[in-house]
Amino acid sequence: MKHADLALGLAGVLVAAGSAAAQTPASPARAKELSAGVVWAGPLSFGSANADLIRPDGSSLTLFETKNSLGPGFGVRAGLAFEVRRGLWVEVVPGWTRASLRTEIGRDAENADIGPIRARVMRFSIEGAALYYFRVRGKTAWFARGGGGWAKELADGNALAEDAVTGSGGLGLRHWWREGQRGKTKSLGLRAEFRLDLRRGGLTLAERGWRAAPAAVGHLIVGF
Amino acid sequence: MIRRRVTSLAVIALALMLSSGVEAYLLFGISWPPGSLPIRYYVTNRDVPGVTALQLQTATDRAFGAWAGAPNVTLGSQFAGFVGANPHVADGASVIGFVSRPDLPRVLGQVFFQYDMVTGVITESDIFLNSIFEWSVAPGGDVNRFDVQSVMTHELGHLLGLGHSALGETEPRAGGGRNVLGKRAVMFPIAYPRGNVADRTLEADDLAGISDIYGNAEANRLLGSISGRVTLNGAGVFGAHVTAFNPATGALSAGYALDNQGRFVIGGLPAGLYIVRVEPLDDIDLTSVFSEDTTVNINFRPMFYGKQVAVPAGGAGPSIEMQVRAK
Numbered sequence: 335m336k337h338a339d340l341a342l343g344l345a346g347v348l349v350a351a352g353s354a355a356a357q358t359p360a361s362p363a364r365a366k367e368l369s370a371g372v373v374w375a376g377p378l379s380f381g382s383a384n385a386d387l388i389r390p391d392g393s394s395l396t397l398f399e400t401k402n403s404l405g406p407g408f409g410v411r412a413g414l415a416f417e418v419r420r421g422l423w424v425e426v427v428p429g430w431t432r433a434s435l436r437t438e439i440g441r442d443a444e445n446a447d448i449g450p451i452r453a454r455v456m457r458f459s460i461e462g463a464a465l466y467y468f469r470v471r472g473k474t475a476w477f478a479r480g481g482g483g484w485a486k487e488l489a490d491g492n493a494l495a496e497d498a499v500t501g502s503g504g505l506g507l508r509h510w511w512r513e514g515q516r517g518k519t520k521s522l523g524l525r526a527e528f529r530l531d532l533r534r535g536g537l538t539l540a541e542r543g544w545r546a547a548p549a550a551v552g553h554l555i556v557g558f
Numbered sequence: 559m560i561r562r563r564v565t566s567l568a569v570i571a572l573a574l575m576l577s578s579g580v581e582a583y584l585l586f587g588i589s590w591p592p593g594s595l596p597i598r599y600y601v602t603n604r605d606v607p608g609v610t611a612l613q614l615q616t617a618t619d620r621a622f623g624a625w626a627g628a629p630n631v632t633l634g635s636q637f638a639g640f641v642g643a644n645p646h647v648a649d650g651a652s653v654i655g656f657v658s659r660p661d662l663p664r665v666l667g668q669v670f671f672q673y674d675m676v677t678g679v680i681t682e683s684d685i686f687l688n689s690i691f692e693w694s695v696a697p698g699g700d701v702n703r704f705d706v707q708s709v710m711t712h713e714l715g716h717l718l719g720l721g722h723s724a725l726g727e728t729e730p731r732a733g734g735g736r737n738v739l740g741k742r743a744v745m746f747p748i749a750y751p752r753g754n755v756a757d758r759t760l761e762a763d764d765l766a767g768i769s770d771i772y773g774n775a776e777a778n779r780l781l782g783s784i785s786g787r788v789t790l791n792g793a794g795v796f797g798a799h800v801t802a803f804n805p806a807t808g809a810l811s812a813g814y815a816l817d818n819q820g821r822f823v824i825g826g827l828p829a830g831l832y833i834v835r836v837e838p839l840d841d842i843d844l845t846s847v848f849s850e851d852t853t854v855n856i857n858f859r860p861m862f863y864g865k866q867v868a869v870p871a872g873g874a875g876p877s878i879e880m881q882v883r884a885k
Binding site: 380381383384385386387388389390392394395397398400402435437439442443444445446447448449450451452453489490491493494495537538539540 | 725726727738739740741742750751754756801803805806808810829830831833835837859860861862863864865866867868869870873875876883
């Protein structure tokens with residue numbers, strides 16, 4: 335149900351974007367953009383799981399409980415984007431993110447010493463995305479973005495590596511502070527984006543299926 | 559509560575081997591070599607109330623099937639016939655049957671081995687179920703009787719080379735023995751009460767153990783291990799019980815620190831992230847696992863390792879050290 339809602343929401347954004355773009359003045363044609371930036375990935379629940387023994391009557395006797403999450407992470411992104419038609423761009427974005435896996439222990443049957451349980455996780459990803467600029471005001475333009483890709487997640491000194499399927503959708507804006515002339519000078523600008531990152535597979539603790547987490551991305555962009 | 563044990567002589571000999579090695583958790587260090595598979599066994603042609611020799615053989619065959627059906631292991635058994643011989647006779651044949659042992663009032667069954675002390679190759683292994691108890695082969699169990707297939711699954715684990723698991727919680731019972739509060743391994747040394755058939759089905763800890771001994775190439779490719787040390791003030795803690803919990807599957811597996819350095823290995827684990835916990839071995843009689851002359855340190859507090867431990871497929875993650883505190 336959540337996925338369906340999300341899909342509808344994104345579709346709504348894109349439909350709205352299409353109608354808005356038709357009413358806005360054409361943005362300066364820029365065939366390509368290179369970008370580099372940083373990303374903040376919000377916390378992501380990894381679910382709860384109990385370490386259970388089985389009582390003689392078949393019921394569970396919990397040794398301890400775990401509540402798991404992927405903490406906020408930071409990373410870097412680079413991107414190469416092409417304008418395929420007015421207002422519509424596609425881009426490919428490789429990235430690297432580092433975050434912390436967290437497990438909280440509860441209700442230990444023997445009152446074990448409990449400290450924080452954490453492990454560093456790295457994610458290498460590559461994503462393809464489409465951006466639609468639906469409103470342009472001077473040097474600033476708003477866009478909707480959706481994409482999907484693949485990630486390799488590594489834990490514990492790269493001892494464990496798992497693949498994940500990723501997706502994302504969100505809204506953002508681009509601002510040029512220096513607009514160049516095609517073939518002569520380059521444009522320089524910033525891009526900021528707020529989005530929902532989706533993930534399935536990869537390193538797992540107790541989560542199931544797709545998981546969503548908020549993310550914010552800031553890019554320095556060069557247009558030419 | 560009634561306990562099941564392997565024969566004392568075998569336990570002493572095997573526990574000494576465990577004490578001096580760091581091979582892994584619950585393994586006796588002995589096994590049936592591939593050339594001796596399928597394991598041929600005979601059944602003593604003696605009925606007891608409620609169970610015929612044929613029913614015993616059928617239940618034994620199913621119990622063997624539970625072990626042989628573990629993923630990616632190479633195992634097999636073959637019923638060789640009914641015989642008049644009793645188990646526990648060094649005759650070169652592996653015999654399974656009922657024997658009345660009133661001198662063992664808390665023992666449901668026992669396993670005896672003959673094996674090569676140098677190579678660890680098992681040449682014969684006999685099992686008896688104690689017929690002073692009432693037994694059942696009812697599909698759903700009988701609340702007044704012990705389930706043959708469940709107990710046989712446990713005893714066959716020994717026959718295959720597994721020792722006792724400590725994945726369970728117990729409480730002392732008035733008059734001696736312990737009551738099982740809960741457990742998560744067929745190889746836990748204390749049986750469920752009469753009528754319970756849960757031990758017909760292997761748990762993750764049993765699967766890890768059998769994969770560690772009889773795993774095939776696919777098991778070697780897919781399964782990994784956790785290894786490390788348990789220390790108290792810098793010294794190794796012999797006999798510490800280390801548990802690995804996989805939150806993604808809910809599976810629990812465990813092993814022991816098996817030398818004076820406190821080193822342990824838990825093998826046969828599917829790849830993934832594990833929560834690792836160590837506790838003193840205080841829920842079973844120490845002699846269920848180690849020989850009577852072994853000193854096991856149980857004077858420390860349980861604790862969790864501070865990181866999720868990654869187990870890669872076909873290998874081992876970084877070695878970990880768990881520094882426990884004295885009680």
